[in-house]
Amino acid sequence: VRVYLNDWASEKNAKSFLPAGSTTYTLKDNVKIFPTSFNLNPNDSKSVVLNLSAQKGDPAGQYGVIFFEIQPTQKSKGSGVSIGGRLGTLIAKETDGKQARQLVVATPSVKVKANKLTLSLSGTNPTSLLLRPKVTLVLTNDKNDVLYKSTLPSEWIVLPKSDRAYSTVISLAKPIADKNVTALLTFDLGDDGLLMKECRALIE
Helix, strand or coil: EEEEEEEEEEECCCCEEEEECCCHHHHHHEEEEEECCCCEEEEEEECCCCECCCCCCCCEEEEEEEEEEECCCCCCCCCCCCCEEEEEEEEEECCCCCCCCEEEEEEEEEEEEECCEEEEEEEECCCCCCCEEEEEEEECCCCCEEEEEECCCCCCCECCCCEEEEEEECCCCCCCCCCCCCEEEEEEEEEEEEEEEEEEEEEC
16 A cells, blocks of 8 residues: 555546645645555554644645555456555645634526526635535525525536636526526635625526
């Protein structure tokens, strides 16, 4: 078994893994792993020590993934085929009180056609902290009647000091008859960080 640190990034809600030190939020200089390789016999177990350090000049957030990569030491006697793999766990180091969570969101786009709602938006994370905002969408008419309310199902990850677009399609229980509809989006950033954006919804 080989144990090592990688950086990770996210594109279109799919994670990609990079050599440690590839990103501005890397944990490369703050993580020590022991042992970094060992043999594991059937039914055996092994402890691995992860030492995570913090320095005064570190950014508010640093992130990475620890991989356990398995490579068979002997080939199969039957087929001659050996199968390996790896397991990973994301790790995060964040310093409380060093930086507030912030998100800058451009005016979103909300379109409703029949019973399909399409939401598109983009955001900028100016901080050193990873953001996973919980997004709630509310649709109201001119009388302030609530036509629709839901927390968006798919996760939106905005990496430190980066821009990220987001889009999703939601199936409505029934079409919206009102033509003058306001969309209100609430972004819960955690740690009491809250952002609200409002726009007119296009009802086709």
